Amino acid sequence: MKTIQGKINELLIQPGCEHNQKQQGEKKNKSCTQQAQPGAAQGGCAFDGAMIALVPITDAAHLVHGPIACAGNSWGSRGSLSSGSQLYKMGFTTDTSENDVIFGGEKKLYKAILELQQRYQPRAIFVYATCVTALIGDDIDAVCKAATEKIGVPVVPVIAPGFIGSKNLGNRFGGEALLDYVVGTAEPEYTTPYDINLIGEYNIAGEMWGVLPLFEKLGIRVLSKITGDARYEEICYAHRAKLNVMICSRALLNMARKMEERYGIPYIEESFYGIDDINHCLRNIATKLGDADLLPRVENLIASETAALDITLAPYRHRLKGKRVILYTGGVKSWSIISAAKDLGIEVVATSTRKSTEEDKAKIKKLLGNDGIMLEKGNAQELLNLVKDTKADMLIAGGRNQYTALKARIPFLDINQERHHPYAGYVGMVEMARELDAALYSPVWSQVRKSAPWDEEEI
Amino acid sequence: MAQIAIPEKSLTVNPLKQSQALGASLAFLGFKGTIPLFHGSQGCTAFAKVVLVRHFREAIPLATTAMTEVTTILGGEENLEQAILTLVEKSQPEIIGLCSTGLTETRGDDIDGFLKEIRKRHLELSHVAIVFAPTPDFKGALQDGFAIAVESIIQEIPKMGGINPEQVTILASSAFTPGDIQEIGEIVTAFGLQPIFVPDLGASLDGHLEDEYSAQTMSGTTLKQLRSLGSSAFTLALGESMRNSAQILSDRFGTAYQVFENLTGLEPVDDFLHRLSELSGEKVPEKYRRQRRQLQDAMLDSHFYFGGKRVSLALEPDLLWSIVQFLQSMGSVIHTAVTTTRSPLLEKLPIPQVTIGDLEDFHQLAIGSDLLVGNSHLKAIAKKLSVPLYRLGIPIYDRLGNGLFTKVGYRGTIELLLGMGNLFLEQEASS
Numbered sequence: 001m002k003t004i005q006g007k008i009n010e011l012l013i014q015p016g017c018e019h020n021q022k023q024q025g026e027k028k029n030k031s032c033t034q035q036a037q038p039g040a041a042q043g044g045c046a047f048d049g050a051m052i053a054l055v056p057i058t059d060a061a062h063l064v065h066g067p068i069a070c071a072g073n074s075w076g077s078r079g080s081l082s083s084g085s086q087l088y089k090m091g092f093t094t095d096t097s098e099n100d101v102i103f104g105g106e107k108k109l110y111k112a113i114l115e116l117q118q119r120y121q122p123r124a125i126f127v128y129a130t131c132v133t134a135l136i137g138d139d140i141d142a143v144c145k146a147a148t149e150k151i152g153v154p155v156v157p158v159i160a161p162g163f164i165g166s167k168n169l170g171n172r173f174g175g176e177a178l179l180d181y182v183v184g185t186a187e188p189e190y191t192t193p194y195d196i197n198l199i200g201e202y203n204i205a206g207e208m209w210g211v212l213p214l215f216e217k218l219g220i221r222v223l224s225k226i227t228g229d230a231r232y233e234e235i236c237y238a239h240r241a242k243l244n245v246m247i248c249s250r251a252l253l254n255m256a257r258k259m260e261e262r263y264g265i266p267y268i269e270e271s272f273y274g275i276d277d278i279n280h281c282l283r284n285i286a287t288k289l290g291d292a293d294l295l296p297r298v299e300n301l302i303a304s305e306t307a308a309l310d311i312t313l314a315p316y317r318h319r320l321k322g323k324r325v326i327l328y329t330g331g332v333k334s335w336s337i338i339s340a341a342k343d344l345g346i347e348v349v350a351t352s353t354r355k356s357t358e359e360d361k362a363k364i365k366k367l368l369g370n371d372g373i374m375l376e377k378g379n380a381q382e383l384l385n386l387v388k389d390t391k392a393d394m395l396i397a398g399g400r401n402q403y404t405a406l407k408a409r410i411p412f413l414d415i416n417q418e419r420h421h422p423y424a425g426y427v428g429m430v431e432m433a434r435e436l437d438a439a440l441y442s443p444v445w446s447q448v449r450k451s452a453p454w455d456e457e458e459i
Numbered sequence: 460m461a462q463i464a465i466p467e468k469s470l471t472v473n474p475l476k477q478s479q480a481l482g483a484s485l486a487f488l489g490f491k492g493t494i495p496l497f498h499g500s501q502g503c504t505a506f507a508k509v510v511l512v513r514h515f516r517e518a519i520p521l522a523t524t525a526m527t528e529v530t531t532i533l534g535g536e537e538n539l540e541q542a543i544l545t546l547v548e549k550s551q552p553e554i555i556g557l558c559s560t561g562l563t564e565t566r567g568d569d570i571d572g573f574l575k576e577i578r579k580r581h582l583e584l585s586h587v588a589i590v591f592a593p594t595p596d597f598k599g600a601l602q603d604g605f606a607i608a609v610e611s612i613i614q615e616i617p618k619m620g621g622i623n624p625e626q627v628t629i630l631a632s633s634a635f636t637p638g639d640i641q642e643i644g645e646i647v648t649a650f651g652l653q654p655i656f657v658p659d660l661g662a663s664l665d666g667h668l669e670d671e672y673s674a675q676t677m678s679g680t681t682l683k684q685l686r687s688l689g690s691s692a693f694t695l696a697l698g699e700s701m702r703n704s705a706q707i708l709s710d711r712f713g714t715a716y717q718v719f720e721n722l723t724g725l726e727p728v729d730d731f732l733h734r735l736s737e738l739s740g741e742k743v744p745e746k747y748r749r750q751r752r753q754l755q756d757a758m759l760d761s762h763f764y765f766g767g768k769r770v771s772l773a774l775e776p777d778l779l780w781s782i783v784q785f786l787q788s789m790g791s792v793i794h795t796a797v798t799t800t801r802s803p804l805l806e807k808l809p810i811p812q813v814t815i816g817d818l819e820d821f822h823q824l825a826i827g828s829d830l831l832v833g834n835s836h837l838k839a840i841a842k843k844l845s846v847p848l849y850r851l852g853i854p855i856y857d858r859l860g861n862g863l864f865t866k867v868g869y870r871g872t873i874e875l876l877l878g879m880g881n882l883f884l885e886q887e888a889s890s
Contacts, residue, residue, distance in 0.1 A: 004528075036501045036525035038538040039545030045502025063470075067561040067596035069478035073506040076473070076836055077513070077856070089839075095471040098597050101565050111469035119470075131500050131562040132597065135531065162502035163528045163562060379549075380518070384672050400508070403518035408672060448668065 004134075008164055011172045011254055036166065040379075042400065045162030047130055048074070049170020053252060054126050054158065054177065055088055056080035056202045056227040057235065061122035063092040065109050065140060066130025070162075071095075079419065081206040083229055087122055096132055105138050113147040113155055123232040124154040126177070134161035154232075156181040168251065175255035178226070178235060183259065186236035188223060194289060195223040197238050197265075199256055201247040201272070201424075203228025210425035211272050214305075218297055220285065226252065239263040243288050245270055245281070272424035274340030275306060305426045313344065316433035321345035323440060326387055328352045328375070328397035329415050335363040337396065337415060340423070342367065344433055349390045350375060380404040394440055409448050411439045461796075461808035465815045472819035473836060475773050476799040477853070479594035479604025480558040481507045482633055484521055485853075486608035487556030487590075489658020491679040494552045496522045498539055498570065499560030500531075503596075514854040515637075515664050515862050520675050522546055524563075531566050536573045543577060547587055550674040553682045554588045556608060561596030588682060590615050600799035601853065602775040605633035606700040609657055613704045617688035619712060625653045627738070628691040628714065630705055632698025633853075634777035637665040638865035643697070643722065646732070646868055649746065650739040655684045655691065657704070666862040688712075693738055697722060698777040699804045720804065721781035722867035723875060724788045725754055750869035757873045762790060764883035769794035771825035773818065773833035774852050776802035782832060782851065783808055785875070795824035830882060847882040 036043075044052075047070060055062050055078050064071035075091025082088065094112045096105050113125060125147075129140050144157040160173035188195075196215075201208055208228045215222055224230065224238035244256045244267035256267035268288055270281035279302050286294040324347050327337055338348045350373035353361050364374060373390070375382075380401065387395060387410055395405040398416030405412035413435055414420070423432040484495035484507055497504045504523035511519040524538040539557075546552055559570060570591050578584055592608040599607075609630060627647065631640055640661030647654040656662075662678040669677050688708065694716035696705035705716035717734065721727040729751075732743050768791045772779055779798050786793060787809065796813045797820055798805065805813050814820055822840045825831060831841050834852040841848035855861045865871035 035527065036523070037541075037545065038524045039496075039522055039542035040549070041501045041523050041525040042505070043501060044505040045500045048502045048505060067478070068474060068476050068600070069480060069503055069506065069561060069596035071471075072474040072477045073481055073510050077509065086839075091471075091473045093471045093474060094469065095474065095476075096561070096597050098595070101561075101597055108469045113470075115468060115470040119472075131526075131531070132565050134528075135562065135565050161528075162500035163526055163531055165527070166501075379674070381672055381674065400512065403512065403516065404672070407518055407668060409668070 004159055004161075004164060007159075007173070007176065008169065011169060011176070044167040044170075046160040046164045046166065046170030046173060047128060047162040049167035049172075050128060050158050050160035050174040050177070051170075052078065052167065052202065053171045053174030054227060056082075057124075057126075057230045057232055058082040058088045059085040059123040060232050061087055061090070061092055061116055061120055061125045062128065063094070063112065063116060063125055064128045064130060065094045065096070065105065065112075065133045065138065066128070067096040067132050068093070070128075070130045079204040080202045080228060081204075081209075083209075084231070087120065090120075092116055096130075101132065101136055104136060105133050106143050109133075109138065109140065109143050110147055113143070114151060117151045117153055122153065124156060124182075126156045126158050129157070129159045129161045131161045131163045134159070134163075154181065154185075171251040172254045175252040179255060179258050179262075182232070182235050184236070184239045184263070186233060188237040188240050191223075191240050192221050193242060193291060194220045194294070195241045196220060196243045196245050196285060196289070197224040197226055197241040198222055198228070199226045199244055199246045199267075200252045201225065201228045205420050205422045207272070207422040207424035207428065210422050210427040214278075214282065214301065214425060217301055218282070218286075218294065220289070220294075226255065239265070241265055243268065243285065245285060247272060271336035271339075272428065273336040275309065275343045275426070275429060277336055277339050278425060279306070309426050309429060312430050313433055316430075316437050317345045319437055319441065320433065322347060323394065323436075324349045324390065324392045325394045325396050326350045326383070326390065326392045327415075328378070328383060328395060328401060335360055335367060338364065338367045340429065340432060341396075343429065344436065346436070348372065349392050350386055352378065384408050384410075394436070409445065411442070411445065413439055461806055461810050461813045463801075463805050463815065464812055466820050471817045474817050475797060475821065475833070475836070476817070477510070477601040478507070478560075478596045479599045479601065479607065480560050480596060481510060482601035482604030482606075483558040483592040483594045483608035484556065485511065485601070485633060485660075486605045486612075486658050487554070487558075487592075488519065488676055489656070489660040489663055489679045490554050490556070490612070490685070491663070491676055491681045492553035493556055493676045493679065494520045494522050494546055494550060494554075494674070495556040495558060496524065496542060496546065497558050497560055498524045498535060498568065499526055499562045501525045503560045503562070510854050513856050515666065516859070517664055517666060517862070520673075526562060531562060534566070535563055535568045536576065539568075539570070539573050540577045540580075543584065543587075543589065544581065547584065552587065552675045554590060557589055557591045558594045558604070558608070559592075560594070564593070564595035564597070588616060600775060602633045602700050602777060602802075603800055606703065609701065609704045610707060612657065612685065613688070613707045613711075616682070616685040617708070617711065618686045620687060620690035622692055623653070623687075623690045624692045625651065625739075626687070626691045627652050627654050628688050628694045628708060629654045629656045630694065630696045630698075630701035631656055631658070631660075632700045632777045633775065634698045634781065635660070635867065636861065636864050637661045637663070638863040639722075639867045639871060641665060642865045642868045642871050646747065647695075647735060649744045650735045650741045652735065652739050655688060656680055657685070657688070664862050666860075689714075693717075695719060699780065699802060700777050720777070721784050723781045723872050724785040725751070725758070725869075725872070726788065727781070727784065728754075728867075728869055728872060747869060750873075754869040754873050754876075757876050758789065761876055761880035764880050764887065765789035765791045767792065768829045768883060769827065770830045770832060771795040771797075771821065771828040773797045773821045773831070773837060775799050776804050778852060779813070780804045780808065783810060785872070789876070794828040795821070797821040797824065829886070830879065832879075847886055849879050849882055
């Protein structure tokens with residue numbers, strides 16, 4: 001446990017992270033070290049976060065060493081899509097029993113790994129510690145080491161039990177596991193001067209597939225996808241890329257930073273949401289790769305994509321213009337989605353900044369203008385009040401708030417983990433416009449807000 | 460009659476089972492003004508909440524004591540206290556349904572002791588019912604946790620009172636949907652009886668619009684109704700897992716009870732209505748006599764498609780029992796049955812074998828069947844085996860209307876019968 005605590009501290013104090021620029025005084029590490037509040041906390045745990053970061057590796061098996069609540073209540077529900085193996089979607093667990101709690105779960109874990117290998121032949125096995133198995137002191141590192149030697153397949157311990165902190169911290173622990181056990185363990189067949197890694201893009205609803213064709217057209221090779229629709233192999237040789245492009249910004253910041261340290265790979269933070277941001281992303285990648293031919297190719301692509309997009313989006317822009325939305329989401333999305341909304345002529349009247357850094361907030365301020373409201377924190381009730389006060393037309397938030405909005409008869413768009421539509425890239429803009437349009441202009445709103453004719457009579 | 464098989468293996472693959480705490484929170488959601496509170500790390504709550512939100516397509520109130528590594532080692536009293544005070548201050552619930560988890564049970568938190576101390580320190584909590592359901596994740600399954608929560612409520616809240624001859628307590632297990640509860644409520648009321656459901660998911664999770672937002676359940680059995688259970692003339696326990704609760708009521712108030720393991724299919728519904736008629740002294744209403752004839756007619760129309768069909772079931776014990784009975788009553792053959800947890804019903808099942816296992820076991824055993832019955836996780840297996848899937852249980856993510864779906868009474872049996880029958884029909888037409 002001592003080593004976990006060391007790692008937690010290290011991961012909470014990421015020098016590259018804006019959250020940590022104020023190390024002294026009252027504002028020290030506020031959003032990172034903020035402890036979940038009993039009775040008020042909402043989000044997932046570190047174990048959840050580690051799984052979000054690693055489960056998208058499709059040809060690996062993900063084995064949860066814990067009681068049934070950890071795997072039984074969650075398996076198969078993550079939104080990352082695969083173009084190949086479906087193994088990652090299976091729910092493997094040791095289903096820790098009362099006996100295991102009393103006598104220790106190491107033996108069962110070891111046997112489970114051997115059974116898994118025998119029955120499913122995964123390319124690798126990730127073993128996730130949970131609160132209970134951490135608390136009873138199972139030495140998961142040692143079991144994984146012994147199992148790796150026995151079966152000759154990488155067995156990677158992921159020591160992020162839920163009680164060490166938030167989902168975000170768990171993301172980083174997932175990244176640490178990759179750094180410690182996976183990255184640098186194999187070499188690619190060949191390298192090119194145009195090799196990049198995408199970090200923190202999990203291919204939710206197949207979003208990555210809307211972006212990869214752009215890189216292909218430009219002759220940029222995505223060497224390793226970390227981790228959306230990834231094969232285990234490609235992460236092994238991620239250390240040979242020329243540039244790391246971080247997408248879901250802060251989630252795997254430790255990976256980008258440490259890869260810079262260890263392998264000299266520079267990193268940039270980009271977003272795939274909104275036309276300006278995609279353009280910025282492509283230009284920045286070209287600039288950082290430092291190839292003279294690449295930049296004009298990027299400009300050509302941007303010109304043709306945006307021209308085509310202008311035509312496709314025209315009817316939507318017409319209908320969406322002036323609509324007012326409230327954005328309630330975390331960190332980087334709080335500004336990247338504003339930019340996408342603005343591209344469609346939508347006015348963002350308020351956004352949450354609860355997980356945003358100072359830099360994020362500066363961007364938000366610029367994008368929102370003076371009247372925009374920045375929400376530090378909030379619960380469902382405050383959110384609904386805000387919708388009322390600002391006369392917003394719609395709420396854009398994570399799935400957890402979906403029914404908060406719908407029950408209050410407010411149009412809703414899901415923007416988080418569980419969403420079913422890809423919004424990344426130029427094609428994602430069209431998808432987003434279509435979804436926004438369908439939600440806002442659905443004929444159900446007037447009907448569900450209508451009181452019954454006899455109610456009016458009775459008044 | 461059935462042999463219980465438990466595969467010898469260390470690795471569980473694609474679990475059918477869910478945690479007890481999830482089941483307990485579902486039960487607590489059937490009481491008005493309630494917030495279920497998990498004493499565990501925040502993930503325990505988040506995972507359970509996602510399951511319930513996606514299954515019911517409802518906003519689900521569920522809170523956490525947000526235990527950390529340090530508070531776990533030191534003991535969770537402080538977090539529990541803070542969580543309760545925060546909930547009471549922010550949302551003024553009438554009932555807090557407290558569920559323990561694997562984490563706090565492993566640590567061995569003395570929750571009853573904590574609650575006593577907390578109540579001593581905070582007299583302002585005297586009007587809040589805090590009901591504790593011990594639900595470690597390393598034991599049992601959803602159905603068990605649900606039953607434990609009901610037992611805790613029954614143990615804690617009802618008071619002795621003068622008997623009201625019309626009032627009946629209806630204990631309904633996790634096998635029943637909100638739609639089922641509503642149907643049963645209608646039937647019982649039609650006999651002039653006044654049912655109090657424990658819990659009443661039919662009121663809280665049926666999927667309806669309210670006028671205001673609330674951070675707690677807005678409908679369900681009220682605290683007042685729960686207190687008055689001592690005045691009930693009779694207890695109807697629906698589902699074997701409710702037997703203990705019925706016994707508790709009998710021990711505390713001397714209330715006679717009867718367990719109805721199944722309310723799906725002609726004969727079980729006949730028996731239920733017959734008993735209601737005896738209890739109330741009323742004749743079976745014309746409406747149900749008509750529905751009975753409709754069911755018989757539907758059975759005639761559909762028996763061609765059920766006869767000899769091999770069906771594989773992956774369901775929790777109470778639900779498994781009723782669907783086995785129903786399918787056999789239609790002439791189908793139970794090809795395999797996989798379940799989650801022990802129950803006195805299992806060995807009584809009129810089939811050769813039942814397996815307590817996971818969906819890996821189910822996949823192997825289900826080869827050669829004509830239809831699968833179970834939750835949405837069976838979809839991949841159905842696809843691989845090229846057989847249709849009839850969705851029952853929790854979670855069902857890929858169908859609308861899980862709240863309103865009904866499979867009990869004559870009307871509900873018809874719904875189930877025609878739904879399954881249409882799958883067989885479609886399969887025959889396409890082969």
